[in-house]
Amino acid sequence: MPPEFQLLLAKSVGMAIAIYATVWLAFFIPFRRITSPPRHTVHLFAVSFGIWAAAKIYFPGETWINHLGAVLIFTTALFLWVLLDCFICGAWLVRRQKIQIPTIIRQLGGMIVVLTVGSCILKWGYGLELTGLIATSGIAAVILGFAMQDLLSNMIAGFSIHVTSAYRVGDWLLLGDNGDRAEVTEINWRSTRLIDNDQVSVEIPNGEIIKNRIVNLNYPTTEHAFRLKFEFDYDVPPTLAKQAMLAATTNVQGILQSPPPVAFLNKYDSNSIAYELRVWTRQAKLYNTICTEIQTKLWYEMKRRNIQMPLSSTTMEIRKSNGSANSALAVTMQAENAVSIALDCLTPEETKGLVGTGKTILFGPGEAIVTCGESGSSMFVILDGEVEVIGKSSGTEELILATLGTGNCFGEMSLLTGEPRTATVRSKLDTLVIEIRKNDLSPLIDANLELATRLGDLIERRQRELTAAQDGSHTNKPASSNAPLRRSLAERILVFFGQSST
Missing domain, CATH: 3.30.70.100 (Alpha-Beta Plaits)
Structure with missing residues (x-):
């Protein structure tokens, strides 16, 4: 290879690289803010333009430059189409006009551009008549048609899907006989892509989809x-x-x-x-x-509700009664201990009486035990688990007022006076509570009216402690009792339980 040619070749390569870098940077900077910039076509156009320009400068008059020109025309047409599609369909129509152009239509436009430009290059650049080629290659066309039968079927099916609007991107479909659910993410000229609830991508040929029943959960409405x-x-x-x-x-x-x-x-x-x-x-x-x-x-x-799931005909159920008895005894002892702490004004005999008639209930995570504003005449003592006391903020958002654990209680005022629930209490974990109802406490008050006074003292003391805690009071001065409040509570309790307040 002559030194002069080597020098020209080196200069042309350097020129081609410089032109490629300049063209790529010229388009890269304004494309940075675009969601899906045409990266691949920019590279193709920049490479073909750089090689053609360098050859035109350093190798003028060479016949092979015409072939580079044909390649440049083809890549330029493809780049301009992608650029037009990016700005018109991707930016202007979608963002400003809120119009979604189907992917299959955009891909079809690209195919038409490629075939048209390629045909023009073959006819005017190389003098090839396409009609003659098509006429003389009938057998090849038949063979190609059979080979592309499935592909053409999928393309026609894709057009049918868009024309009939059977489903669109974002719709949820039921797939197959088992009724799997998946969201449509893309509809192209060959297939439909979906993502199911497990974030698994599924691609189904369009021809296969239209052969089966299509169940669209988003049509005519999402309901x-x-x-x-x-x-x-x-x-x-x-x-x-x-x-x-x-x-x-x-x-x-x-x-x-x-x-x-x-x-x-x-x-x-x-x-x-x-x-x-x-x-x-x-x-x-x-x-x-x-x-x-x-x-x-x-x-x-x-x-x-003490409902058991049905057993199959081949299932033999064997239960150990001793274990159940021991478990029930443990729950009873736990309940007596928790109630004696929550209602410390009761005697041991009164505590056992309440626990004996009370009802233990298991709540799952997220279940509302009581709801704000509803009527009620019972209180709850937490035997195991944890609950949240929820109120309403100035808006509609929930506000967690407190978190209660084992041994805490709530709903005392509803039990003693019948007041509506002042807050929603929701379980955070599996929570076992014992519900003490009005009917459970009523025999104790009937037998001892003085119990109403003790319960009023208990409520008054707790309200006083709560007020002191909210005010940040930590003085050593003993809190003064509120005798009128105690008398008022005791009278309300007696009236609620059908007893005279005199």
């Missing part, structure tokens, strides 16, 4: 219903089973209260009665969350 199936033993009354299912839908994120949930008795099986629970939602992506929350809450509802 739709789905059903959960449950089985209950024949010993469980249908009314009780339906009540438990409906109670499990309260305070579940994503469930609509209008239309309300509905429970159905579906059929009688050999070992159980089958039920269905229909709920409505506008958020298809929360399907798994809604199902698991309902089923979790139903377990606690069944536990509280």
Whole structure:
């Protein structure tokens, strides 16, 4: 290779690199703020332009430069189309006009540009008549048509999906016979891409989708219903089973209260009665969350209502009665200890009487034990677990007022005076409580009216301690008692329990 040629080649390579870098930087700086800049086509255009310009400068008159020019024309046309698509479809229509152009239409436009420019280059640049090529390659076209049968089928199916608007990007679909749910993320000329609730990407050819039933959960509106199936033993009354299912839908994120949930008795099986629970939602992506929350809450509802799940015909149930007795005794002792602390004005005999008639209840995480504003005539003592006392801030946001643990109690004023609940109490963990109702306390007050005074003293003392804690009072001076308040509380307690206050 002559030294002169080597020098020209080195200069041309350097010039090509310099032109490439200049062109790339010229487009890179304004494209930084664009969500999907045309990076690949910018590189192709910059490379082809740099090589063509360097060859034109250092190798003028060479015939092979025409081939570089053809490549430059092709890459320039492709780059201009991508640039137009990026600014018109991606920036202006989507951001300002809020119009979403289907991906398949944009890809089809790119294919038309590529075929048109390629045909023009072959005809006017190389003198090739495409009609002659097509006419003389009929056999090849037939073979190619058979080979591309599936591809063409998917393309036609893709057009059909867009024309009929069967589904769009962002819609949730039911897939297959098993009813898997997935969100449409892209519809291109060959396939539809979806992401399911496990964040797994699924790509299905368009031709396969249109052959099956399409269930779109977002059309005509996002509001739709789905059903959960449950089985209950024949010993469980249908009314009780339906009540438990409906109670499990309260305070579940994503469930609509209008239309309300509905429970159905579906059929009688050999070992159980089958039920269905229909709920409505506008958020298809929360399907798994809604199902698991309902089923979790139903377990606690069944536990509280003494409902057992049906056993299969091949299941043998063996239970140890001694363990159950020991467990019940431990819970009773725990309840007596907790109640004696919460209501320290009671005698040991009165405490045992309350625990004996009280009802132990298990609540799951996130369940509301009492709700602000509702009527009530009972109090709760926490035997195990933890709860949050929730109020309302100036807006609609929840405000956590306190966190209570084992041994704490709440609802005393509702038990003693029948006042509505002043706050919502919600369990944070699995929480076991004992509920002391008006009917449980009434025999004790009937037998000893002085108990109302002791309970009034207890409430007055706790209110005084709470006020001192909120005011930051830490003085050693003993707090003065409020005799009128004690008398007022005692009188209200007696009146509420049907006793004379005189």
